[in-house]
Amino acid sequence: MTETQGSNPSRRSLIGWGGAGLALGAAAAGGAVAMAKAGDDVDPVAAETGGAVEFHGAHQAGIATPVQDRLHFAAFDVKTEDRDEFVRMLKDWTEAARRMTAGRAVGEGAYGGLAEAPPDDTGEALGLKPSRLTLTIGFGPSLFDKFGLADKRPEALVDLPKFPGDNLDRSRTGGDLCVQACADDPQVAVHAIRNLARIGFGKVAIRWSQLGFGKTSSTTPDAQTPRNLMGFKDGTRNIAGTETDRLKKFVWVGDGDGDAKSSWMTGGSYLVARRIRMNIETWDRTSLQEQEDVFGRDKREGAAVGKAKEHDEPFLKAMKPDAHVRLAHPDSNGGVTILRRGYSFTDGTDGLGRLDAGLFFLAYQRDVRKGFIPLQRRLSAQDALNEYIQHVGSAVFAVPPGVRDSGDWWGRTLFSKEG
Amino acid sequence: MRAVRLTVTAAATVAALTALSACTAKSDAEDGDAIQVTAADSKCDTSAKSVPAGHVTLKIENKGSKATEVEILFPDDRIVSEKENIGPGTKYTLTAEVKAGAYEIACRPGMKGHGVRQKLTVTGGGTTAKRDPKLDEAVADYRQYAQDQADETLPKVEAFVKAVKAGDLDAAKKAYGISRLGWERTEPVAESFGDIDPKVDVREDGLEDGQKWTGWHRLEKALWKDKKIGAEEKALADQLVKDLKDWQGRVGKAEITPTSMANGAKELLDEVATGKVTGEEDRYAHTDLVDFKGNVEGAQKAYELLKPVAAKNDPALAKELDEQFAALDTLLDKYRKDKTSYDFVSYDKVTKEQRKELSDAVNALAEPLSKLAAAVAK
Numbered sequence: 001m002t003e004t005q006g007s008n009p010s011r012r013s014l015i016g017w018g019g020a021g022l023a024l025g026a027a028a029a030g031g032a033v034a035m036a037k038a039g040d041d042v043d044p045v046a047a048e049t050g051g052a053v054e055f056h057g058a059h060q061a062g063i064a065t066p067v068q069d070r071l072h073f074a075a076f077d078v079k080t081e082d083r084d085e086f087v088r089m090l091k092d093w094t095e096a097a098r099r100m101t102a103g104r105a106v107g108e109g110a111y112g113g114l115a116e117a118p119p120d121d122t123g124e125a126l127g128l129k130p131s132r133l134t135l136t137i138g139f140g141p142s143l144f145d146k147f148g149l150a151d152k153r154p155e156a157l158v159d160l161p162k163f164p165g166d167n168l169d170r171s172r173t174g175g176d177l178c179v180q181a182c183a184d185d186p187q188v189a190v191h192a193i194r195n196l197a198r199i200g201f202g203k204v205a206i207r208w209s210q211l212g213f214g215k216t217s218s219t220t221p222d223a224q225t226p227r228n229l230m231g232f233k234d235g236t237r238n239i240a241g242t243e244t245d246r247l248k249k250f251v252w253v254g255d256g257d258g259d260a261k262s263s264w265m266t267g268g269s270y271l272v273a274r275r276i277r278m279n280i281e282t283w284d285r286t287s288l289q290e291q292e293d294v295f296g297r298d299k300r301e302g303a304a305v306g307k308a309k310e311h312d313e314p315f316l317k318a319m320k321p322d323a324h325v326r327l328a329h330p331d332s333n334g335g336v337t338i339l340r341r342g343y344s345f346t347d348g349t350d351g352l353g354r355l356d357a358g359l360f361f362l363a364y365q366r367d368v369r370k371g372f373i374p375l376q377r378r379l380s381a382q383d384a385l386n387e388y389i390q391h392v393g394s395a396v397f398a399v400p401p402g403v404r405d406s407g408d409w410w411g412r413t414l415f416s417k418e419g
Numbered sequence: 420m421r422a423v424r425l426t427v428t429a430a431a432t433v434a435a436l437t438a439l440s441a442c443t444a445k446s447d448a449e450d451g452d453a454i455q456v457t458a459a460d461s462k463c464d465t466s467a468k469s470v471p472a473g474h475v476t477l478k479i480e481n482k483g484s485k486a487t488e489v490e491i492l493f494p495d496d497r498i499v500s501e502k503e504n505i506g507p508g509t510k511y512t513l514t515a516e517v518k519a520g521a522y523e524i525a526c527r528p529g530m531k532g533h534g535v536r537q538k539l540t541v542t543g544g545g546t547t548a549k550r551d552p553k554l555d556e557a558v559a560d561y562r563q564y565a566q567d568q569a570d571e572t573l574p575k576v577e578a579f580v581k582a583v584k585a586g587d588l589d590a591a592k593k594a595y596g597i598s599r600l601g602w603e604r605t606e607p608v609a610e611s612f613g614d615i616d617p618k619v620d621v622r623e624d625g626l627e628d629g630q631k632w633t634g635w636h637r638l639e640k641a642l643w644k645d646k647k648i649g650a651e652e653k654a655l656a657d658q659l660v661k662d663l664k665d666w667q668g669r670v671g672k673a674e675i676t677p678t679s680m681a682n683g684a685k686e687l688l689d690e691v692a693t694g695k696v697t698g699e700e701d702r703y704a705h706t707d708l709v710d711f712k713g714n715v716e717g718a719q720k721a722y723e724l725l726k727p728v729a730a731k732n733d734p735a736l737a738k739e740l741d742e743q744f745a746a747l748d749t750l751l752d753k754y755r756k757d758k759t760s761y762d763f764v765s766y767d768k769v770t771k772e773q774r775k776e777l778s779d780a781v782n783a784l785a786e787p788l789s790k791l792a793a794a795v796a797k
Binding site: 205 | 678775782
């Protein structure tokens with residue numbers, strides 16, 4: 001991609017939105033910490049106008065960023081054996097991501113170029129707002145078998161063990177790298193993945209991808225927790241994007257975490273993605289009492305058993321021993337906490353007249369071995385919910401730290417010679 | 420096969436812009452303006468090397484012993500106007516509207532080969548834009564390639580048709596895949612005519628209301644699915660030869676430009692991506708990999724001919740295309756035991772994972788190939 005801006009207007013300016021964009025840019029200029037908050041739901045400008053979330057910062061956007069409404073998640077396999085070519089693609093991706101998250105078209109735009117050549121940008125996001133698009137990259141364990149990266153694979157980037165009940169579809173599992181695209185407009189998220197895939201042809205190929213439509217978690221304090229497709233609020237005690245201390249403790253990889261192999265991960269995080277199919281039809285035939293027992297909450301408010309409000313501290317012993325909340329709660333797991341950022345999905349029907357629907361679970365954590373793995377060990381063995389769900393896809397990724405500035409690029413700390 | 424409308428439209432636009440209308444055998448031209456063309460078995464004498472633009476008349480006399488063919492040609496060998504089959508000792512008057520520019524008059528004794536050529540300069544207003552002679556050469560070579568493919572296809576189709584008409588299912592099945600190769604290699608040229616493709620290469624799901632299903636795929640279904648050859652199939656087999664002879668005779672007049680060659684190469688990869696990788700093309704015969712290979716070979720030929728110019732304008736693109744063509748070739752070779760034969764693995768034996776791998780390789784080539792037209796148009 002070229003740096004050329006030329007006369008191609010951004011999506012923002014096309015809709016006369018330059019003023020608000022400038023305001024956001026100013027808010028984001030305060031530095032890395034401020035950036036993590038820029039574009040918050042609490043920022044009325046961004047939320048109401050579909051503004052831009054700052055791409056640069058100490059951490060990648062799309063983790064602590066207030067959860068957008070839509071998701072397009074893609075896992076890629078590496079096709080090239082040429083490390084330099086792969087690094088060039090990461091730089092091209094970064095530049096495209098920088099432009100798209102700002103509401104601009106890729107490269108030289110979607111029109112106005114050479115008549116004989118296909119346009120750089122595919123064009124379907126023209127005229128749409130930036131829609132708080134965030135693009136977040138991650139590197140899977142299998143990437144470290146390539147490009148001589150073996151000695152950079154963090155110990156924390158373990159292959160997930162097989163959990164009881166897993167029925168993983170190979171074609172929905174794994175991946176050398178991933179990009180999570182979140183936006184309030186689904187077309188903006190799909191446009192982003194499509195254009196990155198196009199830039200990547202020959203270097204990488206999409207292994208699988210997932211669209212998500214209803215956020216199932218909130219990272220905004222005091223907001224109502226969204227409901228999953230079972231009709232319940234889940235993960236009400238999620239980490240909020242403003243809880244700097246908990247983010248530092250449970251989400252961001254700290255300086256000195258792990259070994260020398262993983263120093264490039266400082267400021268990053270580890271992502272677990274699970275495609276969890278719900279047996280929607282059998283769940284819908286389940287009595288209200290059993291549904292509430294399974295979760296350990298009431299359906300209307302989402303309050304824990306015996307409590308009035310969803311954010312009231314639960315009394316775990318009041319719940320059935322196999323209730324989902326009781327088993328998943330940090331207090332039952334030695335304080336283990338993960339940042340959940342999942343989405344509901346419905347990929348049509350399954351050929352047997354049933355919805356192919358469920359939860360595309362996304363969780364960020366400082367160390368998978370202290371986060372998702374112990375939690376899922378417990379849940380997969382005991383959770384009453386297991387009767388109604390099945391894990392059918394799985395992947396884990398090391399999510400590198402943020403792109404600092406306009407000269408920086410995705411994965412620099414991993415690939416750059418100076419470390 | 421989906422007709423590639425883009426090519427047709429592009430060709431039509433070029434034709435409209437150059438505003439050439441060829442008409443034959445008009446007898447009202449005045450003798451004084453006419454060019455006398457004296458054709459013989461080894462010569463082609465013309466009475467004038469330069470004429471004003473507009474109505475150009477050739478007064479042809481065949482003094483040779485063989486039937487001949489006389490053409491006015493563009494620098495890239497596209498035919499402005501032609502008269503075939505002028506018998507020994509006969510005369511013919513050929514006229515055409517010709518714009519200013521450089522042309523050749525060709526006599527082809529025996530109606531084949533390069534023929535004997537004479538330069539013809541047409542002077543006056545409205546000159547056609549000059550282009551890099553290397554590109555004219557590329558187009559001329561590609562036209563020759565397309566003609567060779569058509570010429571070589573006919574005997575293979577005739578062998579296929581012979582087996583069908585003999586009611587020999589096994590021999591017909593064996594001859595089917597290979598009979599399509601030349602067509603698949605140069606499909607964008609054939610599709611630019613618009614009317615031939617729907618007759619010879621349409622699939623059942625591509626039929627329009629009221630359209631009779633004819634051509635290769637109709638016979639494919641009879642051989643593999645219905646497993647029987649009746650009178651109708653035999654008639655359709657004859658029709659296939661007739662339609663393909665029409666194609667063979669029209670390649671020389673196809674609008675071919677460096678850009679349409681480059682786009683044609685990309686379209687061949689599009690054909691692979693939409694029809695072959697999915698196994699839709701030869702859904703009964705499962706000879707999709709033969710077509711696949713043919714498409715890639717045709718795309719590669721167009722690229723190789725354009726490469727001298729493309730590599731100068733965009734060296735990085737040429738390097739990428741070299742690599743990706745080689746990678747796809749290597750991958751396809753895994754599906755045949757003998758690299759000199761077109762005996763490929765039946766596509767129903769190609770697993771989902773393998774199809775994904777093929778699809779990734781096609782995308783890896785098609786994306787840079789979509790930039791070739793811009794690299795030769797610079």
